[in-house]
Amino acid sequence: MTSVAVQRLIMAAVTLLGVAIIVFVLLRVAPGDPIAMMISPGATPADIAALRAHYGLDTSLPTQFFVWLRDILRGDFGTSISLHRNVLGIMAERLPATLELAFASLAFAALLGGAVAVFATLVSDWTAAPLIDGVNGLFLAVPDFIWAFALVLLFGVFLPVLPLSGRIDPSLDERFVTPFYLLESLATLRFAAAADVLRHMVMPMLALGLPLAAIITRVLKESLREAMVQDYVLLARLKGLSRLRLVLQEALRNAVAPTLALTGVQFTFLIGGTVIVERIFAYPGIGNMAVDAVINRDLPLIQGLTLVFGALFIVVNMAVDLLVVATNPRLRDG
């Protein structure tokens, strides 16, 4: 077990190193000089050279890479060219916004997807039951980008009840000690602030969560269908359990493992989706910031953010592996 864990950690490190190399090389072959856009019109060649040296852009590529890698291992991600601030500091400020959004979307998707799957299993002998599959199939085909704008039209124009952008209404003038606005406002019992943060989160959360909910429904429904004809469920039925209790107590427990494994992979896709969804709703997370960083050719910031995303994906995958092992007695003991 431990040797497997060590092996996984080494693999993760190799993957992250690969990500780092690719981003680094990509950004260095990119046309366009990041220094060119930050100099003032009156800058002398000496000023430009000094600036270049300040950002370490005057040395050879391998040197730049190893200096960058060494600094990162020391916890120094460099200085953002466009924001003139420590990259690690900015990322620490913005990452919690993305994490809150991603986990809220995951929770929403798991609840909705699970509820629909259970409901579909309960009513599987209705004549209208295939309708659920049809609607779910439609939801499977629609990606977050389309959902986001459909929601903008629905809740921003036709039924204008939700804010279209941002994370919290600035006029509320709420102050937060941590960047975890939702968790902090809930923990300190400031429910008005929490409600406002949630209102800002609803549309991006739906856009990210609805496609995942459809996937969860499909996989869980299939597992439940298989579980419902197993001997232990038939036995429980003979004991006189109601259909709802059969599904929830007997079948669900055994059907959840495949869904869990799949949800993990899909959750990384959801995190990837935050990039465009945050952009659409001007939500101040790392995804939105990454788009700006690319547009501004802010090399240190792009490099830092890509590594954060890569690390996030790897951590999620490992966590899911652990969860799958932990919930499956056969894997745990074997």
Add this chain to the structure above:
Amino acid sequence: MSEVVPRWISETLRACIRDPKVVAGGGFILFLLVLAIGAPDLSPKDPLEQDLILGVTPPHGFAGAEPGYLLGTDDLGRDVLSRLIWGSRVALTVAFAAATLAAALGAALGLLAGWYRGWVDAIISRLVEIWMAFPPVLLSILLVAVFGAGVGSVIAAIAIIDWTRFCRVIRAETMGQAKSDYVTAARAIGFSPMEVLIREILPNVMPVLIALISLEMGIAVIVEAILSFVGLSVSSDVPTWGGMIAQGRQILHQGWWVLAAPLIALFLTVLAFNLLGEGLRRSLDPVMRR
């Protein structure tokens, strides 16, 4: 007559025509293709012609609509329907080119990894894993920023990102096929490994590959729209659905239809590619068909 066309081809075609998903999805894509090719003749107006007096006119049937502008106009008075029709050109170009390229790249690497295994598989699989650690949208934005805006860059970016989808599936398929009796037979009669790969295994993974290509086309259309929305795809004087969405987002409260029209077009196109892919997966596979 019956021998002019091999039987498996006519059987496959018949299965496709009988599948409602193939007919519905494929039908819509064909319709779109006709619109894209015939855009100069079919679009009612010049998609770039501005008319500031007719700015933000609502679609037909709404108060204030102008005759001749079925889907209304945008803030510059350009005809939304004409821009929608012209926008299908970029969408379909990117869909076909990017999906084909991604499939060629991914299938080739998948075949190699699944057939040779060992260190070849180790390297390709590690590459896939590294690729999967990138948020695809961020990587596509990054690539287009590196290559420079333009349809060619968008196509290249999508192919470079999405080859992994093909590689993973084709690798697994190839591993399965490599164990089958017909491969053993082909090797026994003296086929070289490359011959087995191209003449025996490739045709057998084709149904899966074609279905994946159709799904990938839907993805490519979305990615192009995302890149246009961010402002990185093509120059702003070429109408694209993503560009129209970006514009519609800005004048949301004056003219919702400028956003709604391209969004619905995008939705129907993605749905059509999905239906077509699902239908093809079933009707191209002789085993699943039965």
